[in-house]
Amino acid sequence: MTHAIEVHGLSKSFQAGRKALDNVGLAVAPGEMVALLGASGSGKSTLLRHLAGFVAGDAGSGKVVVNGHVIQQGGRLARDVRQARAGIGFVFQQFNLVGRLPVITNVLTGMLPRVPLWRSLVRYFRNEEIDAGLEALAQVGIDDYAFRRASTLSGGQQQRAAIARTLVQNAQVILADEPIASLDPESARRVMELLAQINRTRKVAVVVSLHQVDVAMRYCPRVVALRHGQVVYDGPSSALTAAMLRDLYGTEADELLPHDAMQDAPGLAPAPAGLAAA
Structure with a gap:
């Protein structure tokens, strides 16, 4: 096995x-x-x-x-x-989100291991990748907060965003x-x-x-x-x-x-x- x-x-x-x-x-x-x-x-x-x-x-x-x-x-x-x-998706106790960045950007960092280096450095994501991030946020019930700064979310919402990041990652x-x-x-x-x-x-x-x-x-x-x-x-x-x-x-x-x-x-x-x- x-x-x-x-x-x-x-x-x-x-x-x-x-x-x-x-x-x-x-x-x-x-x-x-x-x-x-x-x-x-x-x-x-x-x-x-x-x-x-x-x-x-x-x-x-x-x-x-x-x-x-x-x-x-x-x-x-x-x-x-x-x-x-x-x-491998990793969900941290303290969420590990960048508070000043939008929630959707934090979620899309789950794609960084498989995008070209130059795109990961500038955090450039294509429309279909953004759509995948929004879908992941919808699955965890916080898509309405996608374009808010992560720091404005409650602790539970931030943890759900961290879980959405693992979904985008296809872990x-x-x-x-x-x-x-x-x-x-x-x-x-x-x-x-x-x-x-x-x-x-x-x-x-x-x-x-x-x-x-x-x-x-x-x-x-x-x-x-x-x-x-x-x-x-x-x-x-x-x-x-x-x-x-x-x-x-x-x-x-x-x-x-x-x-x-x-x-x-x-x-x-x-x-x-x-x-x-x-």
């Missing part, structure tokens, strides 16, 4: 020899929607950045393959990593790094529904890092849980229990569990009202 994402023996050390990633192995099939779950400092964001080829692992460490392209191997990024990134894999961490409950619900819809309709592999286990269970059939840079659980989200999470994380589990989680029974409490099913 060809995987959308393959990770073999990936490690990353930071200051004082602390391992942010410790011999991580992972495989994600095309069309899967997977939650990376873990408390702060567990390695979720670090892993996503390695999958996207933003940073390289430890010397001699591991291999990352996305969409059939080697992203990095043995602690070195692939020479054609920029080309490989063309198929086969979408990596979302804590995409709802700074959003209100209703905006968070809309963003998660959008990611789930893209996963279903486009058969795009989506890996989303979260620290809310109830949200992971609501939207992601599979959970990969990290602690101290190691994979401590990889399986169905439906199999997670509050007791299991406390065994895995100890006191850190309080950061992951909803306040009213069941104490020692299968499943967890439902998502808060703002994140419940529409």
Whole structure:
């Protein structure tokens, strides 16, 4: 089987020899929607950045393959990593939009990896490319804001613009790094529904890092849980229990569990009202 994402023996050390990633192995099939779950400092964001080829692992460490392209191997990024990134959409926690530019321009930057260098430098886009950007904005429900400055949008609207950028990019894999961490409950619900819809309709592999286990269970059939840079659980989200999470994380589990989680029974409490099913 060809995987959308393959990770073999990936490690990353930071200051004082602390391992942010410790011999991580992972495989994600095309069309899967997977939650990376873990408390702060567990390695979720670090892993996503390695999958996207933003940073390289430890010397001699591991291999990352996305969409059939080697992203990095043995602690070195692939020479054609920029080309490989063309198929990887990345949704940042803080949106990563240029506030002074119109929303449509921010969305169209998703095309930059596959347009000529001179056009990317001057941000020149053809009419059909602009139409594609407007269509993507319509799909995420904010086409009315296309020609406003990005800084005038709410946080939830900016995150939807960032998702529209991945649609324009025609990404086969979408990596979302804590995409709802700074959003209100209703905006968070809309963003998660959008990611789930893209996963279903486009058969795009989506890996989303979260620290809310109830949200992971609501939207992601599979959970990969990290602690101290190691994979401590990889399986169905439906199999997670509050007791299991406390065994895995100890006191850190309080950061992951909803306040009213069941104490020692299968499943967890439902998502808060703002994140419940529409």
